[in-house]
Each structure stands twice: as structure tokens, then as C-alpha cells.
Amino acid sequence: MADNATTPSSTVTAPEATFAQGFLAMLPLWAGAIPVGIAFGVAAVSSGLGPVAAQAMSLFVFSAAAQLSVVALVAGGSPALVPLLTTVLLNVHMLLFGLAAARAARPRRGMRMLTAFFLTDGAFAVALGVGRLALPALLGAGVSMYLGWNIGTALGLLLGDTISNPRRAGVDLVAPLMFLAVLAPLLRGWPELLCALLAAGTTLCVLQWLPGGLAVLAGCLAGSLTGAALPVRGAR
Amino acid sequence: MLIAGMALGLYVLRLSGFLLVDVRLSPAFERGLRFVPVAALAALVAAGLGATPQDAAVRAPALAAGGLLAWRFRRPWVCVLGGVGVYVLLGALYPAT
Numbered sequence: 001m002a003d004n005a006t007t008p009s010s011t012v013t014a015p016e017a018t019f020a021q022g023f024l025a026m027l028p029l030w031a032g033a034i035p036v037g038i039a040f041g042v043a044a045v046s047s048g049l050g051p052v053a054a055q056a057m058s059l060f061v062f063s064a065a066a067q068l069s070v071v072a073l074v075a076g077g078s079p080a081l082v083p084l085l086t087t088v089l090l091n092v093h094m095l096l097f098g099l100a101a102a103r104a105a106r107p108r109r110g111m112r113m114l115t116a117f118f119l120t121d122g123a124f125a126v127a128l129g130v131g132r133l134a135l136p137a138l139l140g141a142g143v144s145m146y147l148g149w150n151i152g153t154a155l156g157l158l159l160g161d162t163i164s165n166p167r168r169a170g171v172d173l174v175a176p177l178m179f180l181a182v183l184a185p186l187l188r189g190w191p192e193l194l195c196a197l198l199a200a201g202t203t204l205c206v207l208q209w210l211p212g213g214l215a216v217l218a219g220c221l222a223g224s225l226t227g228a229a230l231p232v233r234g235a236r
Numbered sequence: 237m238l239i240a241g242m243a244l245g246l247y248v249l250r251l252s253g254f255l256l257v258d259v260r261l262s263p264a265f266e267r268g269l270r271f272v273p274v275a276a277l278a279a280l281v282a283a284g285l286g287a288t289p290q291d292a293a294v295r296a297p298a299l300a301a302g303g304l305l306a307w308r309f310r311r312p313w314v315c316v317l318g319g320v321g322v323y324v325l326l327g328a329l330y331p332a333t
Contacts, residue, residue: 028312053239057239091249098252100269101254102257119250121280133273173320178315178316180306191271195271200282216276223274227275228265
């Protein structure tokens with residue numbers, strides 16, 4: 001009887017527990033998100049974007065790379081089309097991340113639409129680190145990053161230019177290091193190692209000429225196409 | 237207007253992968269998708285090196301140290317603290333970089 005009473009509730013709470021795992025696993029990345037958010041807030045104010053617009057950008061756009069680039073472009077007096085194109089180019093790899101996440105989890109339409117808003121590089125990596133790529137973990141990690149990023153932006157707007165450059169403390173290295181920590185256990189054999197090396201090499205080459213999003217997309221494609229071309233394990 | 241355009245464009249981009257999930261894919265493409273996490277993480281780490289040789293000169297040793305610590309200890313915080321520690325140390329020793 002007791003088993004009958006507890007089984008349904010444990011089934012219901014499983015996604016919530018996975019959401020919480022994703023949310024908590026993202027907390028170390030706040031160490032990078034908050035200082036960079038502060039830097040964005042400070043830069044936005046000094047570029048003349050205005051505090052309301054800067055916070056609205058963090059609330060509705062939610063992309064550190066795009067927002068920081070746009071602040072620089074706005075300060076340089078670029079026409080509106082340039083920041084819009086930059087936003088797309090810096091995030092074009094999200095298409096592949098969304099496809100991989102949805103393929104692994106097969107979510108309902110509402111869940112897809114909600115999770116898509118919170119999809120970032122960090123959330124994707126952290127959800128992978130939690131275990132098998134699960135949508136609640138991706139959503140939890142994304143919501144966690146969203147909070148950290150918006151808190152950072154608000155602090156930057158409040159503090160203004162009273163703080164020095166946070167890059168000197170290495171805060172912008174926190175995210176790549178987290179990605180590395182998640183990647184290391186996934187390198188279980190030579191196919192994964194080969195894919196990772198090709199993806200990294202391609203990204204570095206492309207980064208010399210094209211924006212970050214396109215470079216990451218090119219690296220992703222090079223690595224995953226290599227994986228697709230490799231012989232299937234166990235096949236003769 | 238600019239913020240609304242950015243928000244909409246980015247949301248459509250983020251959603252497009254989720255909407256393409258029901259499209260039938262070839263077995264080779266399905267195999268390739270299984271390697272997307274490894275390829276994506278490696279690409280993101282490489283992008284974290286920075287676009288200029290000056291950036292990479294300080295960031296590469298920090299990321300290498302983080303990678304060694306991640307491989308040895310399998311703890312994210314050890315990797316992050318070790319990598320940032322090396323970065324700060326190098327920044328103090330070679331302020332010009």
C-alpha cells in the first residue's frame with residue numbers, strides 16, 4: 001500500500017529533481033556569469049545604451065556574446081542591421097545544440113518552446129555533465145544561468161564604473177574551463193578524441209576570419225561529421 | 237526595436253533545432269548527432285582560447301592545466317580553480333601579455 005502511494009509521486013518528482021540537478025550544477029558558472037554580467041552592465045551604461053535597455057537586453061536576449069558585441073557596435077555607431085546579424089552569427093550553433101538536445105530527449109512542444117529560450121552554451125554543457133542529456137536538466141541549468149546573468153547585469157548597472165576590469169581575475173576563463181571539465185570524461189576512446197581534436201582545430205582555424213558562433217558551428221560540424229564517417233563500434 | 241529584433245531572431249534560432257527534431261534523418265546524420273556533444277564542447281573550449289595569439293599565449297597554459305586537472309581528478313571545481321589560478325599567476329608574472 002505504501003509502495004502504491006509513493007510510486008506515482010516519485011515518477012512525478014523525477015523531472016523536478018533533474019531540473020534541480022541542472023540548476024545546482026550551473027552554480028559554479030555563476031562565478032563567471034556574474035562578473036561578465038557586471039562588465040556588460042558597466043559597458044552598456046558607458047556606451048549610452050541606458051540602464052532599462054541594458055537590463056531588458058539581459059532579460060529578453062540572454063546571450064553574453066551577442067550583448068557584449070552589440071554594446072561595442074552601438075558605441076561605434078553601427079546601423080541596426082549589423083547588431084542583428086552579429087547576434088545571429090554568434091549563436092548560429094544553437095541550431096545544432098537544440099537538435100542534439102531534442103533528439104536525445106524527444107520533448108513535448110511546450111517544453112521545447114520553453115527550453116529553447118534558456119538554451120546557451122553553458123546550459124548545454126552543464127546538462128551534459130549532469131548525465132544523459134535531459135531536457136529538465138537543460139532547463140534547470142538555463143534558468144540558473146539566466147538568474148546569474150541578470151543579477152550580474154543589475155549589479156553592473158548599479159555599480160557603474162566603480163569596479164576594475166574583471167577579466168584580469170580570469171572570470172571569462174571559468175566557462176571554457178567548465179566545458180573542459182565536462183568534456184574530459186566524455187573522451188572514452190579514440191573516436192571521441194579524434195572528433196574533439198578535429199572540432200577544436202577547425203574552430204581555431206575558422207576563428208581567425210569569422211565570428212565565434214560560426215567558428216563553433218564549423219568545429220561542431222567537423223567533429224560530428226568525422227564521428228558519422230567512423231566505423232560503427234561492434235560492426236564487422 | 238533593436239532589442240526586440242535581437243530577442244526574436246535569437247529565439248527563432250534557438251527554437252529551430254528543437255522544431256527540426258521530427259524530421260527524418262539519415263543513419264549517418266544520426267550517428268553524427270551522437271558526436272555533437274563532444275565536438276561542441278571541444279569547439280567551445282577552443283573558442284575560449286581567444287582570437288589573437290596574445291590571448292592564446294596566456295589562456296592556453298591555463299586551459300592545459302585545467303585539462304590535466306580535469307583528467308586527473310574528474311572534479312569541475314578543481315579544473316576551474318586550477319585553470320584560473322594559472323591564468324592569474326601568468327598575468328601577474330607577465331603583465332604585458
